[in-house]
Amino acid sequence: MDFVSVEEIAKKWQISERSVRNYCANNRIDGAILDGKTWLIPADAKKPERINQKDSTSTLLEILRQENKLSLRGGIYHKVQIELTYNSNHIEGSRLTEDQTRYIFETNTVGFLQKFKGVRADDVVETANHFRCVDYIIDNANRQISEHMIKSLHLLLKNGTSDSREDWFNVGEYKKLPNEVGGMRTTLPEEVAGEMAKLISGYRAKKSPRLRDLLDFHQQFELIHPFQDGNGRVGRLILFKECLRLNIIPFIIDEDLKMFYYRGLREWWKEPGFLMETCKVGQDKFLTYLDYFQIKPGERG
Numbered sequence: 001m002d003f004v005s006v007e008e009i010a011k012k013w014q015i016s017e018r019s020v021r022n023y024c025a026n027n028r029i030d031g032a033i034l035d036g037k038t039w040l041i042p043a044d045a046k047k048p049e050r051i052n053q054k055d056s057t058s059t060l061l062e063i064l065r066q067e068n069k070l071s072l073r074g075g076i077y078h079k080v081q082i083e084l085t086y087n088s089n090h091i092e093g094s095r096l097t098e099d100q101t102r103y104i105f106e107t108n109t110v111g112f113l114q115k116f117k118g119v120r121a122d123d124v125v126e127t128a129n130h131f132r133c134v135d136y137i138i139d140n141a142n143r144q145i146s147e148h149m150i151k152s153l154h155l156l157l158k159n160g161t162s163d164s165r166e167d168w169f170n171v172g173e174y175k176k177l178p179n180e181v182g183g184m185r186t187t188l189p190e191e192v193a194g195e196m197a198k199l200i201s202g203y204r205a206k207k208s209p210r211l212r213d214l215l216d217f218h219q220q221f222e223l224i225h226p227f228q229d230g231n232g233r234v235g236r237l238i239l240f241k242e243c244l245r246l247n248i249i250p251f252i253i254d255e256d257l258k259m260f261y262y263r264g265l266r267e268w269w270k271e272p273g274f275l276m277e278t279c280k281v282g283q284d285k286f287l288t289y290l291d292y293f294q295i296k297p298g299e300r301g
Contacts, residue, residue, distance in 0.1 A: 001031065001042055001043075002042070002043040002044075003033070003040040003041060003042060003043065004040075004041055004042075004043045005038075005039075005040070005041070006020045006021055006024075006038075006039050006041065009041050009045065013047045014300050015047075015280075015284065015300075016277075016280055016281055016284050018281070018284065019284050020039070020041070021039060023048050024039045024041070028048040029041055029042075029045050029048065030042070030045065030046075031045060032045070058295075058296070059247055059296075059298070060076070060244060060247075060250070060290070060295055060297075060298060061138070061141050061142075061244040061245075061247075063075075063076060063077075063293075063295055064076065064077045064080065064138050064244070065138055065139075068135065068138060073106070075293060076289060076290070076293045076295060077138075078105075079289055079293075080134065081105055081131055081134050082098065082101055082102050082105055083252050083254075084130075084134055084236075084237075084240060084252050085101055085105070085127060085130040085131055085134065086098045086101040086102075086127075087252050087253060087254045087255070088130065088232070088233045088236050088237075088252075088253070089101075089123070089126060089127060089130060089233065090255065091232060091253065091258055091261075092230075092232055092233060094123045094126065094127070095118075095119060095120060095123055096119060096123050096124070096127055100116060100119070101127055104124065104127050104128060104131075105131055108128075110124055121162075122161045122162055122163075125160050125161050126157060126158070126161060129156055129157050129158070129159060129160070129161075130157060130233065132156050133153055133156045133157055133233075133237050134237070134240075136152065136153060136156060137153070137237050137238075137240060137241035137244070138241075138244070140241070141241050141244040141245045142245055143245075144204050145200055145203060145204065145217075145238060145241075145242070146200065147196060147197070147200060149238075150196075150200075150226075150234060150238065151172050151173060151174075152172070153234045153237055153238070154171065154172050154173075154227050154230055154234050155171060155172030157230050157233055157234060158171045158172070158229070158230050159171060159172070163228070163229060168228070169228050169229070170227075170228060174189065174192045174193060174196070174226045174227065175189050175192065175225075175226060175227055175228040176189055176228070177189065177228065179225060179228060181222065181223075181225050181231070182262070182266070184223075186223060186224060186225035187223070187224040187225065187226070192224060192226045195224050195226075196224060196226055199217065199220050199221065199224065203217045208246075209242070209246060210248075210301050211248055211276070211279065211300065211301030212272065212276065212301075214239055214242050214243070214246075214248070214301070215239075215264075215268070215272070215275050215276065215279065216268075216272075217238075217242075218235050218236075218238070218239050218265075219265055219268040219275070221235045221238070222235050222265055236253065239251075240252075243298070243301070246298075246301065247298035247299060248298050248299055248300070248301035249283040249286055249287060249290075249297055249298050249299065249300060249301070250283070250286055251279050251280075251281075251282025251283045251285070251286055252282055252285070252286065253278075253282060254282075254285075257278055257281060257282055260274070260277075260278040260281075261275070261278050263278075264276075264277075264278050264279075280300070283300065
């Protein structure tokens with residue numbers, strides 16, 4: 001019998017090496033052998049079926065919409081709202097914990113609780129706003145990306161914050177003042193509208209965008225940095241929305257992936273594989289959610 005490495009099988013099955021090792025460790029690949037610390041896998045091994053996968057034609061988007069409409073608690077919609085909101089806000093400096101984020105979503109209150117002592121008001125407002133943003137991208141997932149959609153997300157996210165009360169902030173509209181991201185210069189305010197129009201039209205011209213096209217759009221969006229603040233969260237919401245539209249397995253950038261995500265954005269033009277691999281690791285984690293909730297996964301993209 002011919003054996004191959006974890007790396008070779010991962011490429012063949014289009015999954016991460018970590019997923020292959022997990023399959024091996026859980027005896028889900030027939031004939032796999034542990035040689036010291038290295039797994040040897042039969043060259044003709046078949047990719048294991050996902051556990052508890054439903055025999056259903058419903059897409060993730062359809063299920064999210066249905067659960068939202070029914071106000072269903074404890075399902076994939078509930079999970080996405082909390083995971084996406086907590087992690088995306090946390091990347092941008094929110095001090096709310098995941099438990100606090102869940103509490104706000106589940107009760108729609110904060111209350112005079114000890115657990116919220118010292119929390120910034122803007123963190124609470126932006127958390128509640130982000131829940132509305134997630135609903136917006138679910139409701140509008142099948143629509144093409146547009147300037148109106150992007151500005152609407154920014155307005156939803158930042159409305160009612162202390163920033164929105166400042167004349168210079170321009171909530172729901174492109175920035176008025178130059179800004180930097182990670183010490184790098186971004187597009188000047190007077191050039192943003194033109195650069196965003198080119199970015200959107202170029203992406204919409206693609207007939208069947210794949211994951212790399214989504215990430216290319218995301219990297220350029222973050223480099224333009226069209227808003228005074230909130231660019232990262234709006235950009236990641238657009239990414240999630242496009243995954244739903246194109247039936248690509250979504251991903252959420254969490255604390256474990258944050259630094260790899262930043263590196264991927266910085267190095268995109270030199271080595272796109274950094275960001276691609278980071279997002280594929282995120283897809284692997286999201287697949288575990290789909291397995292648990294018995295939802296048929298989409299494509300890798």
